[in-house]
Amino acid sequence: MYSRKLLEEFTDPKNVGVIEDADGVGQLGNPADGDVITIYIKVRDGILTDVKFKTFGCAAAIATSSMVTQMAKGRTIEEARRITKEEVAEALGGLPPGKMDCSNFAPDTLRMAIEDYQNKHNI
Amino acid sequence: MYSRKLLEEFTDPKNVGVIEDADGVGQLGNPADGDVITIYIKVRDGILTDVKFKTFGCAAAIATSSMVTQMAKGRTIEEARRITKEEVAEALGGLPPGKMDCSNFAPDTLRMAIEDYQNKHNI
């Protein structure tokens, strides 16, 4: 069902954790639905210098969270905002049909963190 | 399905044939139904001295025909008339459930032959 790539990402996820003094935080989902992603970002000069996540959810939710944080890190805000679910899915070797929705979930949370940053800093 | 006894009787039936100058003849069934038994009897001093059959039908029809002719031969008319389907079935080691009707068929034909004899001789 899951690709080998996704399973590797899932068992060895990168950027797990909390950024205590984050510049922006996004959270999507709710525990009753069985999926919650929280993404923390640190921004300097319009570049995401650090990105971390904490995720409660299925293997796909965790793997996409990990993947999106890696894709975002080092990118500009604009670049990070434009990360699509297709890119995330592709980077993970594809998602099973029933899980495609999942792949939108992590980039959406990232966009929320960026928005939070922009709101806080009136950008 | 069929007992070994019945199958033996069926493959090696006794008293097959026609009695040209029979004293009585009985025939039951019709070709459209797939079963016809003809029984010929020869009577002397109230005793069935010869009994023969010709049968078109399933293995049970042939085996019961053969069995009933053997049971009747040498018996008195009264004894022969009283041969029951249960006796025939028993002598054949039993009949399969769906074939019990069959066992009535041969003794009934024998009774018809006896009636024919009695009618012809005004008994």
Place this chain on the structure above:
Amino acid sequence: MKRIYLDHSATTHVDTRVLEAMLPYFSEKFGNASSLHSFGLEAAEALSSSREQVAAALGAEPQEIIFTSGGTESDNMAIKGSAYMCSSRGRHIITSVIEHPAVLRTCEQLEKEGFEVTYVPVDNEGILDTQFLEDSIREDTILISIMHANNEIGTVQPIKEISELIEGRGIVLHTDAVQSVGKIPVDVNELGVDMLSISSHKLHGPKGVGALYLRSGVNILPIVQGGGHERGLRPGTENIPGIVGFAKAMAIAREQLEADSRHMQRLRDSMVEKVRSRIPYSRLNGHEIKRLPNNVNMSFRHVEGESLLMLLDMQGVAVSTGSACSSKSQKASHVLTAIDPGVDYIHGSLRFTLGRENTMEEIDLVVDLLEEAVIKLRRMSPFEEGN
């Protein structure tokens, strides 16, 4: 005693290659195809490649194959499933008088539920009256179910002609191909059918498994409810070893079709010729040419079929009658009755159905034994002369 099996339309032995393919799935790769873990994945992969194999053998797409428990279930699912699906559009169904009970009894059930069914007759050789069928089509006709090949007399019906006839009229076309797959070419697009039933055990696959081909875009309602297996159309834990064996049997049948079919036809024609020349008053039931390469159905005047079957069985030869003899009044089969060979022949039919492993020697021996048996029974027959 060496036994000779000539009843391949009743069932067939499982091919050794088929059994070999099945074996790992009983006790090693035994997972449930719905399970997420590695055991489940093994099963799901086997399921998916089996689906591809079955589809390929029929010229279909994998997602058009629904696995079932056999031909009877496939027929029920096809007929009821599409009748219920289309009932708002119409309630008229057309089938033939010589269908298998799995189709006939299902149609009768639908009649009880308010559907109307037209039963198209066949000619004396068992071929469908397509003019009658065409004339039977009405505004509210939703489904036509005509078997590809008959199980008793082996006649092959003009399915392609029927599909052309109804093209574009929005009528769903189903065919029961339980007897034809593995004996003649069966390609769903060549035939132009929307649904097609198959049973694994008729083609050297295991019993208890079969399939319904359901053309993409044609919708049916499920007749069994449960989990979401087989796209929700046939719930229940998938019978993986059975499905794997069935798929292997389909692949073999397709691969060997030409050779097998040529071989069986040679035996068939030789048998018919020998019987005709050796046994007087014998007749072939069904069509001379438009018949399965493995079907020899013959009647012998003044001889009853079950007796003949039993005599042959005692010599180790396994055949079948056309008719079910279950009580004193042995009703002739509905198929024999439909082609009406006459009262002298209707109860004397015997069905010999050949398999790819039968040999000419076996056929010759069977003809000898058959001749003896017919002579023996005719001697007992009240309709034949002589003492």
Place this chain on the structure above:
Amino acid sequence: MKRIYLDHSATTHVDTRVLEAMLPYFSEKFGNASSLHSFGLEAAEALSSSREQVAAALGAEPQEIIFTSGGTESDNMAIKGSAYMCSSRGRHIITSVIEHPAVLRTCEQLEKEGFEVTYVPVDNEGILDTQFLEDSIREDTILISIMHANNEIGTVQPIKEISELIEGRGIVLHTDAVQSVGKIPVDVNELGVDMLSISSHKLHGPKGVGALYLRSGVNILPIVQGGGHERGLRPGTENIPGIVGFAKAMAIAREQLEADSRHMQRLRDSMVEKVRSRIPYSRLNGHEIKRLPNNVNMSFRHVEGESLLMLLDMQGVAVSTGSACSSKSQKASHVLTAIDPGVDYIHGSLRFTLGRENTMEEIDLVVDLLEEAVIKLRRMSPFEEGN
């Protein structure tokens, strides 16, 4: 990597003795049980002795056993078959909220057809509210279908109590015993049921076969039409190898019941105890005592079940979640929802279902791996403290 299988409620491997019993029926004794010749008789004899074996294992009579393609079909046949049979007398059915989809979806289908269904709730431990059930009975109640043991949380329902409750009221009682047979005693007279569903592959028999026990004198209508097999209630060529294997599995299950059940219960209790003492915030779902000896269903706070399953799978341990996770919105299973373990636990359930061949060493290893996995996932969880 040595794999450890703890998903026996999903399916089981075929016992070697079972496979051995089946093997001759694929390619040697391959006849169709309806055939009159010697190949047919061999098959018919196997069918009849299998029927005796299955009946004996349930305390039933052979003629009360109808072979089917599995648990789903048995459930459909029982529920629809008796609903249609009794519909002139009433159209009210009672079942529970925690039934298997094979029962729930069937009941929903009947609701579409004009039947009324009452779904009896369960308490927080998953035990049926029998008072509610009693209060639900009406003049027009024709059928009660309550599962013997639940497939997710393993709770055993008070079937005997229910049968005593409705004694003499002319209501047909069906139980889905798919999960209980082979784990706890199942005797149809002891339970007092009229119908009982079984699936072979849950008890080390082959997939694709099962049975419905139908008490003599209780009538149902067939849901599939065709030939006259299984007293006309379940037509289609009988799956002889499957039936033979199923019967053998039933005989073994009965013979070994006490020993197997004692062994599995020992593993179960040890596993629950170890998990509880090693993993904080873990809870057992279902009832402490009134549960199958082989079922351990536990939830882990702030951990999602599918992730846990995947981590264990990558270590070679096969388990199942209680819930089906098929989309972003992972709906908790209807069973977990019914017992309501709270939002922190409802998505974190894992089902470990033991088999008779599992060992204490395996259990110990699984507990180690489980502890690691829970710690790892909790570290990722936004609901847990820490970086």
